[in-house]
Amino acid sequence: MAGLNVSIAFFFLVVGVCQGLRRLSKRLLSPGAYSCLARELAGSLQLCTSCLELRMLLEIGPWGGGFGPDVVLTLLFLLFALHGASFDGASANPTVSLQEFLLLESNLAATAAKLLAQAAGVGTGWAVTKLYWSWELTHFHLIQNLIASECSSSIRTSLHHAAFVEGTCSFLFHLVLFKLCRSHPIYRVPALAATVTFLTYVAEPFTGAFFNPALAAVATFRCSGNSFWDYVQVYWLGPFAGMLAALLLYQGNIPRVFQKNLLYSQKSKYKIPKARVEAPAEDNEPRRKRKGQKGSSEPRA
Numbered sequence: 115m116a117g118l119n120v121s122i123a124f125f126f127l128v129v130g131v132c133q134g135l136r137r138l139s140k141r142l143l144s145p146g147a148y149s150c151l152a153r154e155l156a157g158s159l160q161l162c163t164s165c166l167e168l169r170m171l172l173e174i175g176p177w178g179g180g181f182g183p184d185v186v187l188t189l190l191f192l193l194f195a196l197h198g199a200s201f202d203g204a205s206a207n208p209t210v211s212l213q214e215f216l217l218l219e220s221n222l223a224a225t226a227a228k229l230l231a232q233a234a235g236v237g238t239g240w241a242v243t244k245l246y247w248s249w250e251l252t253h254f255h256l257i258q259n260l261i262a263s264e265c266s267s268s269i270r271t272s273l274h275h276a277a278f279v280e281g282t283c284s285f286l287f288h289l290v291l292f293k294l295c296r297s298h299p300i301y302r303v304p305a306l307a308a309t310v311t312f313l314t315y316v317a318e319p320f321t322g323a324f325f326n327p328a329l330a331a332v333a334t335f336r337c338s339g340n341s342f343w344d345y346v347q348v349y350w351l352g353p354f355a356g357m358l359a360a361l362l363l364y365q366g367n368i369p370r371v372f373q374k375n376l377l378y379s380q381k382s383k384y385k386i387p388k389a390r391v392e393a394p395a396e397d398n399e400p401r402r403k404r405k406g407q408k409g410s411s412e413p414r415a
Contacts, residue, residue, distance in 0.1 A: 117179055117252035121167055124246065125193060132160040133200055149203070150227040154211075157197075157204030158235025158328060159242070164193050165329055166243045170258050172318075178257055183315075191311040198303035208232055208327045209284060209357040210291070216361060216370040232328045240332040267339030268322030269348055276321045277352040283313045283325040284356030292364045325353045 139152035171179070172186045197206075205211055208229055215225040247255045247262075269276045290309045294302040317323035324330035330349035335342065361368060366377035 117254045118171070118175075118181065118185070120252045121171060121254070122189075124167060125164055125189075128160055128163045129196060129200060132156045135159075136200075136202055146224075150224050151231045153202055153204040154206065154228045154231035155235040155238075157201045157206035158232045159239045160200075161197060161206045161326075162236040162239025162329060162332060163243050163246075164197070166240065166333060168193070169322075169333060170247075170254060174254050174257050178254060187311055187315055190314060191307050194307035194310050195303055198306055199299070206232060206235065206326075206328070209288070209325075209353050212354065213288065213357050213361060216358075216368050217365075218369045233331075236328045236332045265337040267337050268324075268334045269320075269340055269344065271320045273340075273344055273347060276348045277355075279317050279320045279323075280325055280348055280352035281356035281359070283317050283323060284353035285360045286313060286356075287325055288357050288360035289364060292360065321348060324349055325356070327353055 133156075135156045136153060139156070140148050143152055168186060168190055171189070172183060175181050175186060176183070205214075205228075211220070211225055211228040211232070214220040215222070220228070247258050250256045250259065271279070287309060290306065294305055297305075313325065314323040317325075322330075322334060324333065327350045330345070334349070335345050358368070362377070366375040367373060
């Protein structure tokens with residue numbers, strides 16, 4: 115278990131460094147530059163290094179460390195809960211950034227800056243993790259370095275099925291994200307972490323369960339077994355299609371493309387008051403005459 119303890123220490127070190135980077139950049143940069151660049155870069159760096167180390171433990175742990183997938187899934191839940199609490203609003207996921215653009219919550223320049231920062235973050239995370247593995251602090255890293263040149267594709271099913279799996283994971287993830295977007299962090303963070311853990315448990319045997327185009331690009335695109343276009347279909351187009359389906363189901367439209375709601379009718383929030391119907395004036399005249407007749411029939415003193 116010494117190797118597992120080293121990995122856990124690495125997780126905390128990465129989170130601490132990225133948290134320090136966030137605080138420093140928040141003081142030095144403008145709010146726009148921080149939210150579009152520094153925050154996304156730090157979040158992507160943190161997510162990439164953690165997921166690459168977890169992926170290594172998931173592949174080598176059962177036969178090289180004597181622990182099963184339940185340990186890795188528990189670490190995954192705790193790490194994503196920690197990420198959700200420390201990301202400071204960053205998504206570290208290109209499909210979430212594109213979703214914000216389609217919802218008119220972000221303009222084109224800000225979205226492009228976020229995507230570039232996410233690419234730089236995962237690229238830096240991959241380089242940092244490779245350097246960390248090269249030190250061979252544990253026997254897990256020694257084995258990882260030995261098998262790194264024989265990296266095989268994470269697609270272990272047909273292309274259409276793999277794209278469907280990644281799209282379905284993205285669809286469910288974004289639906290939960292829509293549902294919890296206005297919830298208190300104390301409920302949103304563990305719910306999202308539990309969703310990611312469940313989807314990973316179900317989909318990992320088929321595609322590795324990335325449903326994050328940036329993370330998949332650094333983790334599996336370089337592996338042999340499939341072409342670049344195969345990876346694009348599964349890990350880029352699949353999650354993007356899942357995000358679009360979740361957006362249409364939740365919103366009924368895509369505000370950036372069209373405003374008409376295709377699924378839900380828009381009901382007015384305000385009730386129109388009903389007009390009071392008054393009796394015709396002609397009906398009141400006989401009543402007045404009757405009252406006059408009663409008054410005249412009274413005896414005079």
